[in-house]
Amino acid sequence: MSGEVHAAHHVPQKVTQTPRRGGNGRTGRDAYDLATVLAIAVAAFNEHGYEATSMGILAERLGTSRSAIYYHVTSKEDLLRLALDRALDGLEGVLLEPGATVGPADQRLRHVLRRAVEVLVEELPFVTLLLRLRGNTEVERSALDRRRRFDHAVTKLIDAARDQGAVRTDVDAGTTTRLLFGMINSIVDWYRPGGALSTSQLADDVIAVALSGISRQEIRRPGA
């Protein structure tokens, strides 16, 4: 039924940190591209919160003027929409992968958890922004709506794994799902790629703790 998640609209944009001055491109003056503006904006949004971040701060960080930004985007909210689309495109893409659509439910669940962690790390600032939304404007509400649909797809996966006998039944299904999401989503609050913990190891750890908890394990077969 409802799982019709929109496919990735376009290829993830390369975020170039430096303005391409003068010659290499094709055009006029300093030439910040949209991706740069967006990357700086999202970083600032995550530091101060979207509404508390002024276009003046963005301009300062870009080394340009407030109004120059309006050459690249039509509004502040436009920046937000662009950023949220990117996060959501990435997450929804996971659900379309073969590993998420074929095979036993518990294996599909493992695949989605692992890939969700990976996308979350790849698109860290964008997903961070998404996860901190309040839903005050229409843009925010529609992003939250897409996020809810994603969550719901994962919930159905957990339900399937439960029917299959792979998930505990002494805790309510909704509670299980929410606690699981809480654990995964918290990654944006502390994980920074490039440190001692690799993304791959992080994904392993998340799956291990999510499935088996923090207690010391007895004999446990890898299949369940």
Next chain:
Amino acid sequence: MSGEVHAAHHVPQKVTQTPRRGGNGRTGRDAYDLATVLAIAVAAFNEHGYEATSMGILAERLGTSRSAIYYHVTSKEDLLRLALDRALDGLEGVLLEPGATVGPADQRLRHVLRRAVEVLVEELPFVTLLLRLRGNTEVERSALDRRRRFDHAVTKLIDAARDQGAVRTDVDAGTTTRLLFGMINSIVDWYRPGGALSTSQLADDVIAVALSGISRQEIRRPGA
């Protein structure tokens, strides 16, 4: 002058939703008390974010004027400080309880987890505000500092339980702790007291999933 308001520490204040008109208290006019103003303010802060919430919105919700609020508090930041103090007082109180200080580490850990969930629910709006801080102002940074000290105390408990052999060692201690906190803290994003799930049951579920994960359990003795 009115600076020395300092939240009545541990005793949870009654939040009266209605202004006490006329006679019972002292004198004057409508007489909103600090607790009412604070409750309304925190609710608004959680909905729109602290910085995005204007004094005008608070005044509107209180049915009064912006300037009237300044009779009760010295500044907008003062409201924030009061709210954060309340959340932190509650959480820190848990660490002082006998159940958190005496006995085997794994039992103390269980106690702290359960009580942390309970305080989190009791003081839901205040803790919610705390958990969404960015650390931009001095008030926010000092609150985050207190929160880090609380987290660190729990981390030490987990370490003790690990030394005792109750916690898995195949996942890094720091990662374990952060995933655990992520799970617990996420409660503020979805749990609302008064529903089908009681606070006590929620605490049970959190402990069950935190310790043993979402997988179907084999034989597992309640002690570990």
Next chain:
DNA sequence: TGGTACTTACAGATCGTTCAGTAAGAGAGT
């Protein structure tokens, strides 16, 4: 010459906060 990427200048609104003034009850004095 024409498009690109701006800059300067500003409109209009809203922000947190201050301040002078005031309505109304409480207590004291008579």
Next chain:
DNA sequence: ACTCTCTTACTGAACGATCTGTAAGTACCA
């Protein structure tokens, strides 16, 4: 019972700063 004074709890206007967004002009390059 009556006034007088003091305290409480505001009201309403105004302040300077800052906010998003726009309009018009301009430097640069092909």
